[in-house]
Amino acid sequence: MxxxxxxxxxxxWANLWIINTHNGIKGKLPRIDVNEYPAIKAHLDQYWDTISKRADKGDTPYNLRNCAYMEDFSKxxxxxxxxxxxxxxxxxxxxxxxxxxxxxxxxxxxxxxxxxxxxxxxxxxxxxxxxxxxxxxxxxxxxxxxxxxxxxxxxxxxxxxxxxxxxxxxxxxxxxxxxxxxxxxxxxxxxxxxxxx
Known part of the structure; x- marks a missing residue:
């Protein structure tokens, strides 16, 4: 939005979307495994040099860092x-x-x-x-x-x-x-x- x-x-609604490859929520929600989304992985792989060096990455360079209020977005x-x-x-x-x-x-x-x-x-x-x-x-x-x-x-x-x-x-x-x-x-x-x- x-x-x-x-x-x-x-x-x-402008029909715009965010790819949320979140890092999961401990004990509640597993992290997104980008291998299950080959088109998204292929897109992100184009930027591997950038995403692999990010300081704010999650468990993998494909994942976003932990977000304490991730569940609030669904409320x-x-x-x-x-x-x-x-x-x-x-x-x-x-x-x-x-x-x-x-x-x-x-x-x-x-x-x-x-x-x-x-x-x-x-x-x-x-x-x-x-x-x-x-x-x-x-x-x-x-x-x-x-x-x-x-x-x-x-x-x-x-x-x-x-x-x-x-x-x-x-x-x-x-x-x-x-x-x-x-x-x-x-x-x-x-x-x-x-x-x-």
């Missing part, structure tokens, strides 16, 4: 890009991201996704904790995202987000913005200010 493919609540996760003028948090599963894309996993992922894409959290990020690139875009860095105060997980919000993640609808998005303001106990005046920016 590339950063340019990520949209608010979703992504545009449902929120991904986002670092530089963006607006929040672009998307829900994915079984996807590996490239470049300056961040991801998180955990419980109540739909609840968190709804909060992160809401106008209220966007306002809070812009005015309280965010940093900019210096050219008009925000830097949605993991350590700043972690500073966002989260309200207790709410099943109703999760259902709305589940609906919008499958088929983006502007009216559902507006409902989520209103609901998030309610969860944070904003007054009507405060809610009006946030929603109508």
């Amino acid at each position: 590339r950063g340019r493919d990520i949209k608010r609540y979703g992504y545009n 449902q996760q929120i991904i986002w890009i670092e530089l963006s003028d607006e929040p672009k948090f998307a829900l994915v599963e079984n996807i590996t991201s490239l470049n300056t894309i961040f991801f998180m996993t955990g419980e109540h992922i739909l609840h968190v996704l709804g909060l992160l894409n809401s106008k209220l959290i966007t306002w809070y990020f812009h005015h309280c904790i965010g940093t900019t690139s210096g050219v008009g875009t925000n830097r949605w860095l993991k350590y700043t995202i972690e500073q966002i105060p989260m309200v207790t997980a709410n099943r109703e919000l999760e259902l709305m987000v589940s609906s919008i993640s499958k088929h983006y609808k502007i009216d559902v998005n507006i409902a989520i913005d209103n609901f998030v303001c309610k969860l944070y106990t904003l007054t009507e005046k405060e809610k009006h200010f946030i929603i109508n920016q």
Whole structure:
């Protein structure tokens, strides 16, 4: 997944793939034996001088080094890009991201996704904790995202987000913005200010 493919609540799949010749997970998953994939081995053999000298190789030059969070790539996760003028948090599963894309996993992922894409959290990020690139875009860095105060997980919000993640609808998005303001106990005046920016 590339950063340019990520949209608010979703992504545009570019049909690009990564060959993940991982080193395995001790006691859970064996390392990839490249001999079982002759076309991939033939492709990598063209670069033998480079891959054989890599400092970050796994058990063999064909394998990637150990990755402590390898299993997280198969979980449902929120991904986002670092530089963006607006929040672009998307829900994915079984996807590996490239470049300056961040991801998180955990419980109540739909609840968190709804909060992160809401106008209220966007306002809070812009005015309280965010940093900019210096050219008009925000830097949605993991350590700043972690500073966002989260309200207790709410099943109703999760259902709305589940609906919008499958088929983006502007009216559902507006409902989520209103609901998030309610969860944070904003007054009507405060809610009006946030929603109508």
